[in-house]
Amino acid sequence: MDKLHLDAALTPEGWRTDLTLTVDAPGLIAAIDAGPAPAGAARLRGAVLPGLPNLHSHAFQRGMAGLTEVAGRSDDSFWTWRDWMYRFALALEPEDVEALAALAYVEMLEAGFTSVGEFHYLHHDRDGRPYADPAELARRCIAAAGDTGLGITILPVFYAHAGFGGLPPGEGQRRFICDLDLFGRIAEGAQAAAAASPRAGFGIAPHSLRAVTVDQLQALTASYPQGPVHIHVAEQVREVEDCLAAHGRRPVAFLADTVALDPRWCLIHATHADEGERAAMVSAGVVAGLCPVTEANLGDGLFAGVDFRRSGGRFGVGTDSNVAISATGELAMLEYSQRLATRHRTALADRGGSTGRALLETSLAGGAQALGLGPAGIRVGAPADLVVLDTDHIAFAGRKGDALVDSWIFGPSTGAIREVHVSGRRVVDGGRHIGRSSIEARARKVLQRILAS
Ligand code: ZN
Numbered sequence: 366m367d368k369l370h371l372d373a374a375l376t377p378e379g380w381r382t383d384l385t386l387t388v389d390a391p392g393l394i395a396a397i398d399a400g401p402a403p404a405g406a407a408r409l410r411g412a413v414l415p416g417l418p419n420l421h422s423h424a425f426q427r428g429m430a431g432l433t434e435v436a437g438r439s440d441d442s443f444w445t446w447r448d449w450m451y452r453f454a455l456a457l458e459p460e461d462v463e464a465l466a467a468l469a470y471v472e473m474l475e476a477g478f479t480s481v482g483e484f485h486y487l488h489h490d491r492d493g494r495p496y497a498d499p500a501e502l503a504r505r506c507i508a509a510a511g512d513t514g515l516g517i518t519i520l521p522v523f524y525a526h527a528g529f530g531g532l533p534p535g536e537g538q539r540r541f542i543c544d545l546d547l548f549g550r551i552a553e554g555a556q557a558a559a560a561a562s563p564r565a566g567f568g569i570a571p572h573s574l575r576a577v578t579v580d581q582l583q584a585l586t587a588s589y590p591q592g593p594v595h596i597h598v599a600e601q602v603r604e605v606e607d608c609l610a611a612h613g614r615r616p617v618a619f620l621a622d623t624v625a626l627d628p629r630w631c632l633i634h635a636t637h638a639d640e641g642e643r644a645a646m647v648s649a650g651v652v653a654g655l656c657p658v659t660e661a662n663l664g665d666g667l668f669a670g671v672d673f674r675r676s677g678g679r680f681g682v683g684t685d686s687n688v689a690i691s692a693t694g695e696l697a698m699l700e701y702s703q704r705l706a707t708r709h710r711t712a713l714a715d716r717g718g719s720t721g722r723a724l725l726e727t728s729l730a731g732g733a734q735a736l737g738l739g740p741a742g743i744r745v746g747a748p749a750d751l752v753v754l755d756t757d758h759i760a761f762a763g764r765k766g767d768a769l770v771d772s773w774i775f776g777p778s779t780g781a782i783r784e785v786h787v788s789g790r791r792v793v794d795g796g797r798h799i800g801r802s803s804i805e806a807r808a809r810k811v812l813q814r815i816l817a818s
Contacts, residue, residue, distance in 0.1 A: 392788020421683025500554025
């Protein structure tokens with residue numbers, strides 16, 4: 366058993382000082398004791414926050430960050446961005462996927478995320494044929510997470526069609542496409558790889574209502590009755606219009622009529638859910654998977670987050686396209702987008718409470734639920750996933766308690782994370798991941814090669 370002594374920590378009971386965590390062999394917090402550091406305990410100096418789950422990532426897209434910002438001849442949209450993404454995806458070999466995932470995961474850890482939901486849809490070889498091991502690329506993502514120390518919930522994606530009504534897939538989608546049989550083999554391999562890794566879990570991800578028929582959706586949920594289920598649901602207005610045209614209902618309403626929504630569901634980009642759909646999400650206890658930076662980058666639109674939170678809705682955040690990997694960036698963008706929409710400040714805070722703390726605690730609970738992680742936070746039974754803020758950083762001068770969280774999220778806090786621990790193991794030290802140099806060098810070679818061609 367390892368002992369970690371924390372000067373100050375945000376726990377479910379609020380801020381506490383002088384705590385010693387006893388961490389067991391799998392990395393769970395076995396006991397929390399108050400008082401001075403016992404002999405032999407490692408000291409975590411600063412203010413300790415729980416590590417955040419990043420509930421939605423497409424790791425390979427990290428390699429495209431900043432490359433899709435040149436204006437096209439026609440109106441740029443999600444759909445023109447997606448054409449670019451397809452071309453990039455078609456260039457990647459398995460070792461490239463692993464190298465880019467490792468880079469993304471290092472950056473997630475340095476940003477204060479300690480686990481990720483990898484919404485994994487790049488399955489097959491460049492010509493569209495399955496690899497000898499159909500789960501090859503899922504294993505690469507799990508390996509990258511294992512190398513970096515990041516917890517991962519691998520979510521193999523079922524993707525069968527190009528649009529509503531079972532449209533045949535396009536040539537650019539050839540690396541994603543499965544029938545239910547092939548998906549079963551990918552899922553089996555991914556599940557086995559996850560079971561062999563100490564911080565990996567498994568769930569499924571029907572890609573979207575565009576890409577999956579009703580029959581397929583029902584077959585999938587029947588075949589996988591446990592674990593997280595994620596779906597892209599209403600990111601684009603066109604998607605809502607197409608769903609209305611095909612099924613006579615909006616996407617979330619249609620989904621709720623098609624499958625039994627329950628707390629294992631995470632609806633990614635419920636951006637255009639209307640009031641009735643949001644009420645259905647709240648009563649089913651699903652998590653809204655919000656990806657504020659990517660949704661802004663893609664010009665998706667705004668989720669009605671204030672109404673949703675006031676009515677008891679659960680949400681978490683994801684870095685999605687990984688265009689800028691930052692926990693504070695996602696939380697600040699989420700809050701600011703709601704302020705712009707409602708013309709109020711402290712939009713997602715509880716009355717009289719800190720906005721930063723509300724954002725942190727809500728997305729911790731929502732993210733942990735969405736990734737099937739069990740108890741989260743600095744409490745007995747949860748993994749020792751810890752983010753240590755450097756309270757000597759100028760962003761925190763004169764601050765304590767919740768003001769530290771607000772100053773971290775909204776203030777000039779670049780470089781404010783001193784250490785990150787996952788399952789009690791330190792993976793970020795002095796603000797830098799312990800394996801960054803070699804992981805960065807490997808990713809640099811991949812990007813130089815791919816972008817040169
Ligand atoms: Zn996505």
